Amino acid sequence: MIDLVDADRLRDLTLELVSVESPTGDTAEVARLFARRLEQIGMDVEVLDEAFPATPIVIGRLRGGSAGPTVVLDGHLDTVPIPHAPPTVEGGVVYGRGTADMKGPLACAVETARVVKERGQFPGELVVLATGLHESPGGRGEDLAWLLREHGFEADAVVVCELGGDTFVAAHMGLATMEITVSRPGQATHELKTAAGSPHPITAAGRVIEAFAARSEELAKQQHPLVGSETYFLGEVHGGDFYNRFPTECRLVGTRRWAPGNDYAAVDAELRTLLAGVAEETGCAIELDLRLVRECYEIDPSHPLSTALRGAYEDVTGEELPVAGVKIVADAAFFHGDCGIPAVYHGPIGNGAHGDVESVPVAELVRATKVYLRTLERLWA
Ligand SMILES: [Zn+2]
Structure with missing residues (x-):
């Protein structure tokens, strides 16, 4: 044939x-x-x-x-x-x-x-x-x-x-795209006119970035024999609009890739727990838009x-x-x-x-x- x-x-x-x-x-x-x-x-x-x-x-x-x-x-x-x-x-x-x-x-x-x-x-x-x-x-x-x-x-x-x-x-691997919005209530204000102790979205976003780095280090130790280790990746960080204005929002955009044995539901749960910890610690609200691309x-x-x-x-x-x-x-x-x-x-x-x-x-x-x-x-x- x-x-x-x-x-x-x-x-x-x-x-x-x-x-x-x-x-x-x-x-x-x-x-x-x-x-x-x-x-x-x-x-x-x-x-x-x-x-x-x-x-x-x-x-x-x-x-x-x-x-x-x-x-x-x-x-x-x-x-x-x-x-x-x-x-x-x-x-x-x-x-x-x-x-x-x-x-x-x-x-x-x-x-x-x-x-x-x-x-x-x-x-x-x-x-x-x-x-x-x-x-x-x-x-x-x-x-x-x-x-x-x-x-x-x-x-x-x-x-x-x-x-x-x-x-x-x-x-x-499986892949999901993630968009994370870190925010505080109210409007952007002068750096010196903002109440002491106000939650800072950029600082909180920094805590998210650190948490991803720490989790990525743990993930790097677990190698799937065929696809390697799972990852958190950030490709975009957006926050603030002026050097002495106290921002209201910071946005992080990236990907999460996982290996066979793990799945989207578990990845979603892990990420929400991680972000909830940062929200509690910093006083910022954190919203997650996680979207499955493929399992x-x-x-x-x-x-x-x-x-x-x-x-x-x-x-x-x-x-x-x-x-x-x-x-x-x-x-x-x-x-x-x-x-x-x-x-x-x-x-x-x-x-x-x-x-x-x-x-x-x-x-x-x-x-x-x-x-x-x-x-x-x-x-x-
Ligand atoms: Zn193709």
Whole structure:
């Protein structure tokens, strides 16, 4: 089956998909194009636009004719909203925003389905799924969460078609963004006209920063074997507006990342306890806006889906796919976590995701497509 993979089709479809701009939250045009391409290869296609009209969910289905598992190839059609030079192909490499992250990988999913359709009989169902609210901060996978939790989407196995081009991603961290507002009552006042002992929001924010540093030191001692240690990170501090005015507010913005074994609820509780301590000590009010981006993820490398993918990679490349963990988050967490649908990551290796110049080699698109096809063959065997 892998001999049927067509490099020119992969190149052309990737170029076509990246030629339609689709920043997070604005993917309707490319979603309809993607749906047409799935229809053309003979898939039954649904475009779900009732819940998220600006980012329709595209679901293409190929039914095999006998009983078997429903296997999903999943990806996102949105890209980061960072300008890029017009798309081109040069020396066997496709350039453009979204080539690597991840319209190229979605082209691989289409080509996989095309080959499966051409070959004919297979057990179960092959599904290509594409969403449009992946990249934070514009998206947090709200559409995928809706599809799985409210729309009742079901499947038996999922390959998320990004990450892990030359490693088996057995774990990744969970991520939440945090915005902390430290305040005192009343208006900003002259430094000398403010009652002695008034709670000082910047001083209190300093106590929060110290508490994060102390907790980070403890966390650094606990290394998860695949993803390393958990972190508190602050990227922004805003407070005060004039050198001798007593401020009313200070705002801290950052991230909290946690390892498998921990979870969002526990992270939320820990952070609220920490902030309550500083509020009590300083007399300032502290508000927390903590938002989940993705839960953490972990899969047993000897799970049948894992071994199918790892075996497929070996079939195609002759090399082993070494087990590893990554710190960044992605969508397998949605399927694999609370929905209980086993999910793995694998995609073509591109360059410059979120960077100024983004690209994917056509040879990598071909390789990844072959790995998907061999994974399917192994799951069907
Ligand atoms: Zn991506």
